[in-house]
Amino acid sequence: MFSKVLTVDDLGSINQGLNTILETLGVKEIHQSHYCDEALLKIKKSNMDGDPFQLVITDLSFKPDHHNQKIVSGEGLAEAIKEEFPDTKVIVYSIEDRIHPIKRLIQQMQVEGYVCKGRRGLQELSEAIKKVYEDQIFLSSEVSGVLHSNNDLEIDDFDIELLRQLSFGLSQNDISDYLKKKNMTPSSLSSIEKRISKLRVQFKANNVIHLVAISKDLGLI
Amino acid sequence: MFSKVLTVDDLGSINQGLNTILETLGVKEIHQSHYCDEALLKIKKSNMDGDPFQLVITDLSFKPDHHNQKIVSGEGLAEAIKEEFPDTKVIVYSIEDRIHPIKRLIQQMQVEGYVCKGRRGLQELSEAIKKVYEDQIFLSSEVSGVLHSNNDLEIDDFDIELLRQLSFGLSQNDISDYLKKKNMTPSSLSSIEKRISKLRVQFKANNVIHLVAISKDLGLI
DNA sequence: TATTTCCTTACGGTTTTCCACAAGGACATT
DNA sequence: AATGTCCTTGTGGAAAACCGTAAGGAAATA
Structure with missing residues (x-):
């Protein structure tokens, strides 16, 4: 299992459910960021220290703040991570359930997983982490049709x-x-x-x- | 402080942060629902039993499911509660930050509070609960301009x-x-x-x- | 009752959209 | 070189949107 994972959301408190999932799966080091810029910095630092994050789990929407941020969304964060550290796995965990933005994440940004927040969100996230650890792509059941529907290809x-x-x-x-x-x-x-x-x-x-x-x-x- | 509170969201797991807030404020009985219909049933039952919920905290968006629900959104739930039990206080706690839907909740549905999920969400929710307990209306700082902007009155x-x-x-x-x-x-x-x-x-x-x-x-x- | 105000409806002219058809150019295949 | 395909551009006419003006009616006000 992954040993070092970073989670990014703007909840302003620890996301207990998510942490529990990660602990249950045997993740040793669980770090958190509440801002995309800060997350990217942590990732850079971990790489410079030779102990990189193996997986990043990020939300999509971050509310703006009095701090001005360069990266303002999970999409931007995913793009930056994949550009600089393509080996770092990324799972996006968000409420978003519209087809196109998700397709963009998978196809353009090359993220390894997308999980819809919702009733089965945490269960699916657990599955997603396992799949991604096995070098597979994971998509929530809600949006599993995304890749096949060539409607807007x-x-x-x-x-x-x-x-x-x-x-x-x-x-x-x-x-x-x-x-x-x-x-x-x-x-x-x-x-x-x-x-x-x-x-x-x-x-x-x-x-x-x-x-x-x-x-x-x-x-x- | 309120002694009996119902929280409604579709997280599919206990919302630990929210529970902690309520416990810290001294709420004795904390109940949860993951569906709007179920929430309304619980509220009805608590009223029939002569021990009604004093406060309901609900999300706005609920993902559809294999169960078919009559009420599919927090807005519908708020409406139903206020129609049948106008004395029950309602605080809406959601990611939504667009002006109009929130204005609708306050002015049409007569909910007592609106809190934006986000960085300061839980802090604001705590303030909101205290304000509402004192029979005041509470609005997140993010959307506090809602009532004054008569743009779309x-x-x-x-x-x-x-x-x-x-x-x-x-x-x-x-x-x-x-x-x-x-x-x-x-x-x-x-x-x-x-x-x-x-x-x-x-x-x-x-x-x-x-x-x-x-x-x-x-x-x- | 007379007047004002507001809303609904109608009409005419201009602009924009909608749609079918056709001409020209770039590119690949034969 | 000839052919076919695809894309871009042009044209003309019908439909819809846009915009100002004006008539009619209901309700409020004087």
């Missing part, structure tokens, strides 16, 4: 940016001008119409309002 | 319904027809345009897409 960064600009209230003409100014392609009004139309078909949206609402519900934007 | 149920229908992809014409069919007033296309225009001004939205996006961010819909 063909949605690229351009689409996301398009949806974001739309949700900011730009007209399709505005977006076209914006893209032309930045010399990005495609930028024609016609192309933008086409993309939006494609997205609307994919998400079965009646119009752009509906499309943006769906995108927000899915956590796409 | 003049938004009524019609507006909400309008925004919801828009987010479902109905055209303004569709909505007009829908309202006419239900003999609801106003129902004319012109009135709908007017309402939407008013909302757009209030929220400084460039178009309906923007308006719906903002409404979703605020938790209005």
Whole structure:
């Protein structure tokens, strides 16, 4: 079993349930952080000392504070960890149950596990830790369909940016001008119409309002 | 101090931090529920037995389950409690930090306190319990501006319904027809345009897409 | 009763979105 | 070189949204 684990959340108190799980599994050293920046520092230090954390368990959402933090979310933390210390295993443990952000964590950030907080959260977290220790990926039963549902596989960064600009209230003409100014392609009004139309078909949206609402519900934007 | 308190969340394990707070404050009887329906049953029973819960502390979001529940959210639970047992104090303790849902809890549901989960969550919860015991209302510092910001005071149920229908992809014409069919007033296309225009001004939205996006961010819909 | 105010409804004109079709260019295959 | 495919861009017309103006009606006020 892992011998040195870091847990990161913004509870402001020790997370007793989580600690108990880790102790039960035989983890010797259990450390805690309440801030992402502090967590990353601890991880760096442990690596410099030659005694790195083998596993990091982090929440996703951290409330802002009077302290200004560079990293403000578990997603950012996961990204930073995987960039600098790709061998450190990461399990994300959060209330989030929307497909897209989780897919992003697994596919882009390459985290080893995702567990939904909730009724079976701690049980699943225990399973997740065991699986990850055996070099497997673990996904909560609630979101196990994430990797197979190729519903939004063909949605690229351009689409996301398009949806974001739309949700900011730009007209399709505005977006076209914006893209032309930045010399990005495609930028024609016609192309933008086409993309939006494609997205609307994919998400079965009646119009752009509906499309943006769906995108927000899915956590796409 | 309260002597009999019920806590409701879907953690699936005892919430040790919360229990400790309650014990420290001198609460004798601490009960727990993991489902809203079960919580309401316990409250009913305690009232029938002549030994009612004096305070209920509940989360807002409960993950659905294989059990089908009548009440699926803390908001519904608060509503049911206040309807049937208006003397029972209710404090909501949740991650939610959007203004509107919280305003709704305080103003519509008449709950006595709202505490944001987060860094200072448990400390604030302790303060909240003491305040509520003294017949005062308590709001987390994060959301203390809620009651004064009269930004959306003049938004009524019609507006909400309008925004919801828009987010479902109905055209303004569709909505007009829908309202006419239900003999609801106003129902004319012109009135709908007017309402939407008013909302757009209030929220400084460039178009309906923007308006719906903002409404979703605020938790209005 | 007369007046004011507010809300609903209607109408016309402009802008934007929606949609089908078509032309041009980049790239790979034959 | 010729062909086909994919992507980008353009065009035109119908539908919907946007915006100002105005008429009608209900309730409150004088």
